[in-house]
Amino acid sequence: MNETYESVHARSIREPDAFWAEAAEAIDWIKKWDKVLDDGDAPFYRWFTGGRLNTCHNALDRHVDAGRGDQDALIYDSPVTGKVERYSYRRLRDLVAKFAGVLAGAGVVKGDRVVIYMPMVPEAAIAMLACARLGAVHSVVFGGFASNELAVRIDDAAPKVVVSASCGIEPGRIVEYKPLIDKAIDLAHHKPDHTIILQRPERPAPMLAGRDLDWVEQMARATPADCVPVDALDPLYILYTSGTTGQPKGVVRDNGGHAVALHWSMKNIYNAEAGDVYWAASDVGWVVGHSYIVYAPLLAGCTTVMYEGKPVGTPDAGAFWRVIADHGVRVLFTAPTAFRAIKKEDPKGELLAKYDLSSLQTLFLAGERTDPDTLHWARDKLGVPVIDHWWQTETGWSICANCMGIEELPVKDGSPTKAAPGWDLKVLDEGGHEVEPGQIGALALKLPLPPGSFPTLWNARQRHFDAYLRDYPGYYNTSDAGIIDEDGYAFIMSRTDDIINVAGHRLSTGAMEEVLADHPEVAECAVTGVADPLKGQLPLGFLVLNAGSSVDPGQVVDEVVAMVRERIGPVAAFKEALIVKRLPKTRSGKILRGTIRRIADGEEWKMPATIDDPAILDEIGEALSTAGFPRK
Ligand code: COA
Ligand code: AMP
Numbered sequence: 001m002n003e004t005y006e007s008v009h010a011r012s013i014r015e016p017d018a019f020w021a022e023a024a025e026a027i028d029w030i031k032k033w034d035k036v037l038d039d040g041d042a043p044f045y046r047w048f049t050g051g052r053l054n055t056c057h058n059a060l061d062r063h064v065d066a067g068r069g070d071q072d073a074l075i076y077d078s079p080v081t082g083k084v085e086r087y088s089y090r091r092l093r094d095l096v097a098k099f100a101g102v103l104a105g106a107g108v109v110k111g112d113r114v115v116i117y118m119p120m121v122p123e124a125a126i127a128m129l130a131c132a133r134l135g136a137v138h139s140v141v142f143g144g145f146a147s148n149e150l151a152v153r154i155d156d157a158a159p160k161v162v163v164s165a166s167c168g169i170e171p172g173r174i175v176e177y178k179p180l181i182d183k184a185i186d187l188a189h190h191k192p193d194h195t196i197i198l199q200r201p202e203r204p205a206p207m208l209a210g211r212d213l214d215w216v217e218q219m220a221r222a223t224p225a226d227c228v229p230v231d232a233l234d235p236l237y238i239l240y241t242s243g244t245t246g247q248p249k250g251v252v253r254d255n256g257g258h259a260v261a262l263h264w265s266m267k268n269i270y271n272a273e274a275g276d277v278y279w280a281a282s283d284v285g286w287v288v289g290h291s292y293i294v295y296a297p298l299l300a301g302c303t304t305v306m307y308e309g310k311p312v313g314t315p316d317a318g319a320f321w322r323v324i325a326d327h328g329v330r331v332l333f334t335a336p337t338a339f340r341a342i343k344k345e346d347p348k349g350e351l352l353a354k355y356d357l358s359s360l361q362t363l364f365l366a367g368e369r370t371d372p373d374t375l376h377w378a379r380d381k382l383g384v385p386v387i388d389h390w391w392q393t394e395t396g397w398s399i400c401a402n403c404m405g406i407e408e409l410p411v412k413d414g415s416p417t418k419a420a421p422g423w424d425l426k427v428l429d430e431g432g433h434e435v436e437p438g439q440i441g442a443l444a445l446k447l448p449l450p451p452g453s454f455p456t457l458w459n460a461r462q463r464h465f466d467a468y469l470r471d472y473p474g475y476y477n478t479s480d481a482g483i484i485d486e487d488g489y490a491f492i493m494s495r496t497d498d499i500i501n502v503a504g505h506r507l508s509t510g511a512m513e514e515v516l517a518d519h520p521e522v523a524e525c526a527v528t529g530v531a532d533p534l535k536g537q538l539p540l541g542f543l544v545l546n547a548g549s550s551v552d553p554g555q556v557v558d559e560v561v562a563m564v565r566e567r568i569g570p571v572a573a574f575k576e577a578l579i580v581k582r583l584p585k586t587r588s589g590k591i592l593r594g595t596i597r598r599i600a601d602g603e604e605w606k607m608p609a610t611i612d613d614p615a616i617l618d619e620i621g622e623a624l625s626t627a628g629f630p631r632k
Contacts, residue, residue, distance in 0.1 A: 005407040005418065008268075012421035012450070019421070020047065020451055023264040024256075027299075028062050029053050030229045033256070037448060043469050045448035046455060047257035051232035055255050056100075056133035058263075059298035060093040061227065063274075068301055069093075071275065075327050076122045078308035079319060080169040081202065084326075087122060092129075097224035099123075100130040104225050106161050106194045106213065110135030113159040113238070115192070116284075117141045117150060117181060119168035120308040123198050123215065124284045125294050127163045128237070132255075135230040139238040139250075142285025143168045143175065144505075144571030149248075150184035153240050156250055156458065158190045165198040166205035171313045178205030232256025238458045239287055241393040242508035243467065244498050246515075250458030251393050253290075258396065259299055261422070261452025262291055265397045266300035269389070269420060270331050270364065271405035274301030277327050277359070281307055281320065281334040286505070287393040288366065292333055296397075305329060311338040318351030325355035332360060335367035335504030336374045336388075340534050343374065349381035360384055362404055366391060367504030368536045369492055372413040390416035390492050392478065393506070394468070396452040399423045399445065399478070400490045415489040422450030427484050432472045437486040442496060444475035498593065500529030500537045502573050509539060509593070512574055515567050516541055521549050521556050526583050527574075528593045530600040530629065540600065541577030542620070553579045578623045586610040596620055602630030 012019045017036040024033070034050030060073070069090035076085045087095070108114060114131050116138055118124035124140070131138040139157045141150050154162070162185070168175040181195060197205060198215040207214065236255045240248035266272045280292035284306075297304035305327055311320055311334070320342065324332060343349075363378055363386045370388035379386045385408065389401035402409050402417040409417055419425040424446035427435050435441045447469075453476075457464040471477045479499065482492045495501075498509045509527040516525040524544040529537035541560060545553065557577045564574040584592045587610055598605035599621050607614055624630075 003406065005403055005409060008403075008406050009419065009421045013424050016422070016448070016450070020260060024048065024260045026263050027053060027259050028058055033232060039448065043447055043474070044456065044461070044464070046233055047254070047451040048232035048260070051256045052229045053232060053256060053259065054133065054135070054227035054229055055236055055259050055295070056096060056129050057227040058259050059129060059132070059295060060089060060096060063089045063298075063301050064093050068274070071301075072303040073298060074122055074125060074304050074306055075277075076306045076308070077323055077327065078120075079314040080171065080309055085122070092126070094224065095126050095219075096129040096133060097226070098219050098222045099126050100133040100225035101222035102196065102213075102215075102218040103130055103134060103136065103161060105218070105222060106196065108134060108136050108160050110228050110230065111137065111234070113137045113139060113157045115139050115141060115150075115154055115157060115159040115162045117143065117162065117164045117177060118198070118284070119143050119165055119175075119177075120283060120306055121165060121198065121200075122306055123165070125306060128284070128290075128294055129298075132236055133225060133227050135228040135234060137235045137237060139240065140285055140290065141240070142283060142571065143177065144285070144569050146565070146567055146569035147180045147183035147187060148567045149569060150180065151187035152246075152248065154184060154188040154192065155190050156240070157238055159192050160194075162192045162195045164195060166200050167203040169202055169308070171310060174203045176203060176205065182208070230255050233455065237290065239290060239393055241287070242499055242506050242511065244508060244510045246508070246511040248508075249463065249467070250460065251287075251454045252456050252458050253396060253452075254455050257451030257453075257455075258295070261397055261450060262296035263299040265452075266296050266302065268405040269398060269401050269403050270333075271362065272297070272300060272302055272331050276302050276330045277305065278302045278331045279305035279307065279323065279327070279329045279333070281311070281332065281338060282367075282504075287391075287396065288333065291397055303327075310341075312341045312345050316351065317342045317345035318354060321352055321355040321357060324357050324360050328359040330359055330361050331364065332362075333364040333366070336365050336370045337368065337503045337535055339365070339374050339378050343377050344534065349377075352381055357382065362387060364389055366398065366416075368501045369414065375411075375413060385411070387411070388416045390480075390490070394454045395449070396454065399425065400492075412487075412489050415485075415491050418488045418490065425484065425490060426475070427482065428472055428475070432475075438483055440481060440483050440493060442472070443478045443480045443482045443490070443492065444472050445478065446475055449476055500539060502529070502537050502539065502571075503535040505571055507539065507572055511568060512539055512541070512564055512572060515564050516543065516560050516577070519556060519560050519563065521545050521551050522560070523547070524583055526591045526593055526596065528597045528600065530597060531631070535573065538576070539572065539574045541574065542580050542583060542596065542623075543577050544580060544583060576627075578627055580623050581619055582613075582616045584616040584620060585612050587612050592617075600624050600629045
């Protein structure tokens with residue numbers, strides 16, 4: 001008999017040991033664990049202590065051994081280069097083993113870090129899996145980040161090797177990666193021994209003799225490397241994500257719990273089985289790319305699609321439909337912003353008629369809340385269930401979802417449904433008490449978090465505690481606010497910190513303020529996220545210039561826009577700032593960013609009781625209205 005969602009969820013919370021031990025049977029272990037849930041260092045919990053395995057073996061070798069060698073493991077589809085290439089499990093395993101040999105030849109051993117800064121090419125996945133094969137720890141940095149951000153990550157992770165490509169290809173322009181890497185290595189205090197560069201024919205890069213190694217040349221002479229056994233608790237990767245300051249948080253993922261949870265999620269959440277074609281249209285630089293372009297589909301024996309293109313413009317708003325039809329995609333996972341972009345270009349969905357989408361079973365959306373318009377449009381046009389699901393870099397897989405492999409629940413607009421098995425979600429008031437259904441509060445997860453969630457931050461145990469565990473003892477604070485209604489459906493309303501969400505990308509307004517404050521003419525500044533119909537949110541700067549400044553304010557704005565692009569990267573999408581006389585603050589000096597945002601978005605707002613000078617909000621309102629806000 002099939003279990004219900006309620007019974008599976010209840011069992012996962014009541015008997016986590018038994019629940020996850022059963023899920024762990026689907027993974028090949030070199031040595032089974034001594035303990036399933038290890039609470040010896042609470043509130044830092046560990047899963048599968050004493051277990052030994054290799055994640056790359058579980059993602060590749062074992063499928064070849066089990067007779068899946070000829071099945072496609074990965075399909076590279078690149079409208080920006082006009083290439084489509086298929087990699088069988090056998091071929092991918094052999095390439096990964098070879099590249100692991102290249103890394104070993106460059107001195108990489110178990111526990112060493114490797115930074116990967118690559119566009120959406122198969123070699124990015126090959127490099128990640130090769131690290132996993134050796135027990136080395138990869139740290140992938142999204143290609144839309146600038147040298148300075150890369151340098152910060154190089155300094156924190158201290159990699160032995162940086163793996164990259166000569167260029168990335170954005171519609172209408174080639175992004176030369178090599179000068180960005182050279183500059184990042186110059187800026188960083190830590191110097192990697194080598195870089196390994198994939199020369200792309202679209203724009204090869206000059207190499208630095210001795211330090212830079214050519215991917216193809218190295219592969220030609222490498223000896224394939226075997227899988228190195230690692231402990232379940234050993235780190236598989238570090239993924240940096242925005243915190244409230246310019247210093248990103250290094251989210252660590254372990255090997256054992258990660259393999260177990262991601263494998264479990266493929267059937268239970270996505271209803272995908274071995275042999276199915278699964279496509280996460282994201283980027284390997286984000287957590288979605290780590291979990292659902294690379295690891296989960298391969299752990300489950302699916303075929304993963306690696307798409308180097310955009311939802312629109314490569315060449316048109318039918319690009320996603322073409323990929324689904326060409327490769328028989330069963331599950332598509334992307335961000336709502338991608339669907340808003342498609343809907344804007346082709347509101348009636350006319351391009352759909354050109355393609356056979358009969359393979360598609362479900363569309364999953366995440367990265368930001370799915371607005372009801374986008375939900376309805378996608379459901380009407382595609383005729384399949386559209387599932388919003390909520391998660392974070394830290395959690396590694398979804399906290400709330402409609403678990404399509406367990407029981408499909410009715411969809412409520414604006415809700416990512418209910419807590420997935422493993423997650424004990426509560427809404428807390430400021431005192432840490434659970435609120436009544438329907439009341440807004442902090443979304444917090446009762447500890448322990450399930451396998452696959454982050455065991456720690458890289459070299460920052462205290463920051464881990466301070467940022468996530470301190471506010472509500474016994475809980476993980478998600479930093480999202482929301483409600484759970486009387487039916488148990490969660491609604492994710494907003495972040496409680498200074499993080500904004502731009503086109504599904506998580507960005508820190510604090511990091512942007514640090515850049516603006518460095519402009520010599522800027523006395524004070526603030527950045528807030530304002531509503532945008534395409535990207536969900538866009539950053540908007542507020543600048544107070546030095547008293548008596550004689551520089552043209554327009555010039556200062558242009559300069560700060562260029563500075564953010566140069567220091568954080570184009571992904572920040574920081575294009576606009578307003579000059580104001582003063583910033584609204586509380587009496588203790590805290591800038592009232594939330595109130596500014598509400599005024600900019602035309603929402604109702606209350607005069608904060610703690611405001612220092614209410615007249616400043618009128619000035620801000622005037623500046624916003626002159627600039628055409630609200631623009632919704
Ligand atoms: N390397 C270098 N630059 C990159 C980059 C990369 N890998 N990815 C994006 N950029 C650049 C873009 O070219 C753009 O530069 P521009 O200011 O010169 O135009 C800038 O970063 C902002 O990129 P993006 O936010 O992606 O906006 P866009 O205007 O290029 O495209 C969408 C808009 C909606 C089509 C696009 O954001 C999209 O496809 N989003 C999907 C979201 C997603 O996958 N999220 C991951 C979480 S699931
Ligand atoms: P990231 O760590 O980049 O995955 O960003 C995580 C943040 O994105 C969350 O804390 C939320 O604020 C937001 N987010 C992700 N998915 C959703 C969703 N389905 N609904 C609402 N917010 C989401």
